[in-house]
Amino acid sequence: MLEINNFNNFILKEVSFSLKSDENLVILGENGAGKSTLAKVLCGLISSSKVKLFNEDLNNLSELKRAKYINYIPPKFSIFDEYITLKEFLELSCIQSVNNKKIEELIKLLNLKKLQNRSCMDLSSGEKQLLLLASSILHNANITIFDELTANLDISRLKEVFEILNSDLLKQKIVITHNLDLAYALKFKVLFLKEGKIEFFGFHEEFFSNEVLKKFYNNSILKVNNHLVVNL
Numbered sequence: 001m002l003e004i005n006n007f008n009n010f011i012l013k014e015v016s017f018s019l020k021s022d023e024n025l026v027i028l029g030e031n032g033a034g035k036s037t038l039a040k041v042l043c044g045l046i047s048s049s050k051v052k053l054f055n056e057d058l059n060n061l062s063e064l065k066r067a068k069y070i071n072y073i074p075p076k077f078s079i080f081d082e083y084i085t086l087k088e089f090l091e092l093s094c095i096q097s098v099n100n101k102k103i104e105e106l107i108k109l110l111n112l113k114k115l116q117n118r119s120c121m122d123l124s125s126g127e128k129q130l131l132l133l134a135s136s137i138l139h140n141a142n143i144t145i146f147d148e149l150t151a152n153l154d155i156s157r158l159k160e161v162f163e164i165l166n167s168d169l170l171k172q173k174i175v176i177t178h179n180l181d182l183a184y185a186l187k188f189k190v191l192f193l194k195e196g197k198i199e200f201f202g203f204h205e206e207f208f209s210n211e212v213l214k215k216f217y218n219n220s221i222l223k224v225n226n227h228l229v230v231n232l
């Protein structure tokens with residue numbers, strides 16, 4: 001259970017919503033709408049007294065408990081140690097004991113075997129995003145927030161990531177994305193932010209109706225025969 005109650009700062013305005021433990025969420029909105037800021041508030045990177053996780057104030061949680069409850073995966077991979085390898089990064093992603101069997105399974109699942117001894121710094125943007133996904137599965141938080149996880153992925157990798165987000169490998173998921181095809185396919189609940197305000201919070205079916213799409217995207221996107229079509 002995640003709750004935010006009337007949060008305000010210079011970017012977000014009167015933000016309130018709650019998610020039950022079995023609900024996943026997609027966060028949509030224009031560039032600069034406040035999506036990453038909201039993610040940082042929800043996971044405590046921006047401090048606030050307005051967030052509750054599993055009925056406990058986020059502010060009062062120990063660092064370990066907070067890490068178990070929520071994990072924020074940023075849009076860009078950054079690391080200070082330029083020598084650390086992909087496999088070592090995964091070992092560090094286990095919050096308590098290192099689970100080598102699971103690391104091997106994930107390396108196989110995400111086809112990262114030939115990269116496992118490469119320095120993380122040398123990975124391509126898409127490979128870094130797959131590493132972040134593998135890392136989040138090892139971390140295994142109750143809630144994982146992905147901020148533009150799929151931005152640099154080719155179509156076949158996007159499909160693999162979709163399958164993982166659509167599976168039970170991770171518990172509760174919050175996905176920030178500009179990829180409406182992904183948002184549509186995931187069928188998660190939808191939150192649409194505009195200039196820091198929640199303009200829509202509700203079910204997938206309602207958001208992806210032509211009426212609501214027209215309201216938020218003018219005529220640039222349409223649903224035709226149950227497919228989204230971009231009108232460039």
Ligand SMILES: Nc1ncnc2c1ncn2[C@@H]1O[C@H](COP(=O)(O)OP(=O)(O)OP(=O)(O)O)[C@@H](O)[C@H]1O
Pocket residue numbers: 011029030031032033034035036037038
């Ligand atoms: N630390 C900061 N100081 C000042 N302004 C900030 C700061 N962080 C974000 N902003 C501004 O707040 C607004 C919202 O930023 P945010 O990164 O949350 O948007 P976003 O919806 O995630 O955008 P995008 O889709 O482009 O990633 C932007 O106008 C941004 O420039």
